Amino acid sequence: MNKLFFLFLLPLISFAQETVNYRVIYSENMAMEGMRIELTYTPKKATDSTYFHYSNNVWGQDSLMNCVQIINTENPxxxxxxxxxxxxxxxxxxxxxxxxxxxxxxxxxxxxxxEKIYRPRIRKEHFHVLGENMFTVPEEVFNSKAENHELNVLIDWIDFPENYVIHNTFDSQKKHQKLTKIKLWGEFYHSVFVGGDYRIHQFTYEKKPVYFAVRADWFNDYQDDKLLAALQKTVQSQRTFWNDNSAPYFTVILTPTQTTTDSSFTGQSTTGSGVHNAFDILSTNNPFNNWNVINYIFNHELMHNWIGGKIGMKHEELNYWFSEGFTDYYTYKNRLRSGDLSLEDWQDDFNKNVLEAHWKNPERNEPNYRIKDDFWKSRDVEKIPYRRGAIFALWLDNQILLKSNYTLSLDDLMKELLGICVRENKRFTDELFLELAQKYLREDISYFFQKHIINGVAIDLRTVDLIPGFSFETRNEIPQLLATPESKQTYLQLK
Structure with missing residues (x-):
């Protein structure tokens, strides 16, 4: 009897020791006073000092401790x-x-x-803060030897008005949040918290909720209903492709950065970031709002739920050729498959945004290690893996179709890779990918991969084998893809 009592008691004790409690307290003057957070924690043993973690550098933002204020009179x-x-x-x-x-x-x-869009934004009307820069965590809850530490978190939102939206990557409109055994780096610190005058829309796909949070009035075609319909189409087409509707909760958050009513800001600057259970979009809002940009962002970033998400990278920047390049490739291919793009639009977008943009990039032939060193420092270097990887994916897709007599494609390799990473808890590596490619092509492409992906030598697209109806021609020294109407059926393996 004593043994049974001990076994039941142990999880309760463990939960109490590992739980961090946060009370986020509303103030009408939050923009001036800051967001007040009361933290309570029971350490493993009584001491007179405790280390807490707060990330000083996140997503290209530095000196983030400048955003933390301690008032002595509140902490006697x-x-x-x-x-x-x-x-x-x-x-x-x-x-x-x-x-x-x-x-x-x-x-x-x-x-x-x-340049400061990822810093805490706390205004009279709303707030937008990354979880990593909202919550400080006691260091003793994680062990440096573990890859992804777990903790328990309780968050109470105190005194917020009834009509004040509370929304984040864990739940919507919940004033008491209990997050049990949550991964610190991959979930709690890979999150976004927003609140205020956001409008919340919801739909379900096969009984799973998807939320869309948006604030402010937008120019051009950015109406809530149109954005929601585009999001719904993207979710349906991608989950159908991957045959995966396992996410119990998902949200997309759209927040304006700079809003101008005239042409003083020419063009559009839009950034999308995939985080736990969510996709966060920060965009300028002006008369140059472009529907194709936001629709592309929807499709690219949501694809990261699988490529870069469930298919996690072992070597982050060194694997960007895959996590960004293949994501971009499937952004275009899946939009063609769903009918979001016509064959002509798909061809034009791939030619302009991938091939032409890559060939005009003065850094396009830089080796892969440069991406690790300078991804966050150079816009030209940042774009290399997107386009290099997408071109490689198009080549590989064609080779698998040809070798299998059109019974298999890159789609099959990707789904098998997803299964391996999920079932066996593996992370993506170049070696794992080359092993799978050899299985589908029945030949080793290591030399080709080393030459074109690692060393950065451009693929001579004029000489590669392609499916019937696909061809390349050179215009102004830039290769351009040509696709006949009949090629769509072969490319997408349509019955």
Missing amino acids: GYTFKFVPDSNRIVVYHPKSNKISFVYRIKQDYAGDPL
Whole structure:
């Protein structure tokens, strides 16, 4: 009997020790005062100081500890030391088995500079904050030897008005959130929290909810109903392709960055980021809003749920040729398959946005290691893996179709790769990919891969074998894909 009691008691004790409680408290002056967060934690043993993690550098943003404010009068008996280089806040407190203190997250910039879109944004009307920069976590809840630490989190939203939307990558409109055994890096710190005057729309796909959160009024064709319909089409086509509707919750969040009513800002700057259970879009809003841009973003970023998501990368930047390039390739192919693009539009988009853009990139022949070194430093280097990988995917798709007498395609390889990564808990590597490619092509393409993907030598598209109806011609020294109407059936393996 005592043994049974111990077995049932142990999880309760474990839960209590590993739980971090946050109370996020509303204020009408939140834009000026910052977002007040009360943290309570029970450490494993009583001490007089505790290390807390707060990420000082996230997604190209540095010095993020400038966004954290500690007010002494709110924390009697406590003192704090910031150590930015170690992503650490040292909390000195009375020796106790319970720690409780208050900190505030503030917006540390004025206006709407595009280079600061991933910093905490806290305004009178709304807030938009990455989970990694909203919540500090005690370091003892994670072990440096573990790859993805788990913890339990309780979040209470206190005194927020009834009509004030609370929405994030874990739930919608919930004032009490209980996140049990959540992965720190892949989930809790890979999240977005928004609130305020967002409009929430919802649809279900095979009984699974999908939310769309959007705020402000948008120019041109960016009406809520049209955006929602495009999102619904994207979700349906992608989940059908992968035969995967396992996500219990998913949301897309659309937030304007700079809004101008005239032509003072020419063009559109849109950034999409895939996070846990969500896709976060930050875009300028002006008369240059382009429907094709937002529709492309929907399709590209949601494809990351699988490529780069469930098919996780072992070597992040070094594998961008796959996680970004093959995502881009399937963005175009899946839109053609779903009818979102006609064959002519698909051909024109691939020629302009992939082939022409790649050939005009002065850095296009840089080796793959350059991407790891300079992806966040150079726009030209950043775009290499997208286009290089998409061109390689088109070549490989054609080779598999030809070798299998049109019974198999790159689609089959991708679905098998997904199954391996999910079932065997494997991460993507070049070696795993080449092994699968050899299975489908019945030949080793390691030399071809080394030459064109690793070393960066352009594929001579004029000499490659292609399915009937596909061909390349050179215009102004840039290869352009030509596709006859009959080729669509072969390419998509339509019955």
